[in-house]
Amino acid sequence: MGIFSRFQDIVNANINSLLDRAEDPEKMIRLMIQEMEETLIEVRSTSAKVIADKKTLERRMAALTQDAEDWEQKAALAITRGREDLARAALAEQAAATETLELGHNELDAIESHLEDLNSEISQLQHKLDDAKAKQKSMLAREQSARSRLEIRRRFNRDKLNEAFEKFERYERKMDNMEAEVESYDLGSKDLAEEIADLERDEAIDEALAKLKARMDKKDSGE
Structure with missing residues (x-):
């Protein structure tokens, strides 16, 4: 358990919470996977050594079992030969x-x-390693998407949007005022066609006035 104990934070880690604290999530995930792989190799290597020790011990125990049987046979032989002293030895x-x-x-x-513990640790770590590799791309995509949305919100938060809208409305109102001012100068003014028409009307009135005066003069003179 000692070899694996320092990696329990990885085995039991909530990967998303680690990403929240990571300045470079891609590097963080890569390092986590690398550390898991290195730990897995170390635990497997330890397991191999323990298995080798087990095989060596089993061979020693087999030899001891044979020795015990051989000494019992020798004791029996010594008794048959009347050598109790040798039998006791x-x-x-x-x-x-x-x-x-x-x-x-x-x-x-x-x-x-110990081997059972190591096998459990290997299984647990292998599961976490496979899970981390499977989620690596999707986690990076989620992180990048979240950062993009956060950046957009920081740049264009509601207050700034409202401020932008107000500026646009003020500018639009300013343009309306400028156009209204231009149009106000045109009020009461006449274009060339209207002035000529007025002249023609004045000339017709003058002619009618002259004719009326002429008729009145003739009437007054008795003609």
């Missing part, structure tokens, strides 16, 4: 081999328990 050797064998069983149990 052989049984003492058998007892020593059996005691060492019991210690071997305890050590083997500890190794097997």
Whole structure:
């Protein structure tokens, strides 16, 4: 468990929360995956060493088992030959081999328990590693999208949009006032066609006035 303990923050990590604290999420994810891969290699290497130790211990235990059986046979042979002293010595050797064998069983149990822990760690880390690789592209896309939206909101927040709209409306109103001022200068003024028409009307009135005066003069003179 010692090898893997310093990587528990990775195994149990909420990757999104790590991204929130990352200045460069792409680099962060890449480093996380690299660290997981390196840890997986280290744990597998440790597992291989423990498996090798287990095989060595099993060979020693097999040899001790054989030794215990051999000493028992020797003790039996010594008894048949009337050599109780040799039989006792052989049984003492058998007892020593059996005691060492019991210690071997305890050590083997500890190794097997360690291997189970390592296998669990490997499985857990492999799952996290596969999950991180599968989510790598989508997480980067989500992060970039979120940053883009955030940047847009920062540049064009509601207050700035309202300010822009107000400026535009003020400018539009200014243009309306300028156009109205220009049009006001045209009020009461006549174009060339209208002035000529007025002249023609004045001339017709003058002619009518002259004719009326002439008729009145003739009437007054008795004609």
